Amino acid sequence: MKVKLITIGKTNGDWLIKGIKEYQNRLTHYTSFEFIEIPDIKNKGNIPIEKLKEAELTEIEKYLDKDSFVICLDENGKEYSSEDFSTFIEKKMVSGTKHLIFVVGGAFGISDYLLNHCNDKIALSLMTFSHQMVRLIFMEQLYRSFTILKNEKYHHK
């Protein structure tokens, strides 16, 4: 199973880039993982928010295949414990999912169209995290879920 995390905009700040790189490296031991940063839409400050999200969606769609299982990270999505999230990942692997795609929106979130048409929605928390930090937080959880599936020491319950 190939896993992709699609994000909007360059990662800001060298410490965040380093943190993301660390979990990206750790993930390579468990799965084929790709971290995608779609460049910010030009003149985004002058575009109405809904139009901006649509333009971002057009870019996101370039990374989706017909057989992609697309999951939006959205605060209205389902919340999982880390254990349940690892079970979720396992089920996707066992059921033969080839492309598991997670999408993090830009600063204003994901377009309504994608939210209504994706395969699933998950929330990392009731709290709103910055769309920048979500990258790091999500990748740590994805890494954690693989260590849980492999019964490794990283996760303490």
Added chain:
Amino acid sequence: MKVKLITIGKTNGDWLIKGIKEYQNRLTHYTSFEFIEIPDIKNKGNIPIEKLKEAELTEIEKYLDKDSFVICLDENGKEYSSEDFSTFIEKKMVSGTKHLIFVVGGAFGISDYLLNHCNDKIALSLMTFSHQMVRLIFMEQLYRSFTILKNEKYHHK
């Protein structure tokens, strides 16, 4: 109101130290904030987990005053949205709380004694975050809560 975040063990990794520093700096514009790292207990690998947590509690107690309002970050605590967390912080300020103390445990969490005797428990998520990354995630939320209270642009809903 003075806010403290008490954590166990040195922060690992220069990127995480930098990220924490960034939010620590941002917080100084809004409140008196202190980030406390209690050094790891010596030989912690050879101490039974419950004994280790008790030894950590002894160190934590050195930073608590009688008038401290102590909140444990614990996965069984109450979850808040970012807006509700900012309201929670505001209520603490308005009610004249002098020392608002947040405690993050070590790798194995917080001692049962403190969990049972603290003033409140909050959870950042149903997911388990590393006790290292919780520092960063919490400080971003605390910063976010002050920007919400000040009606600043950082938080988009």
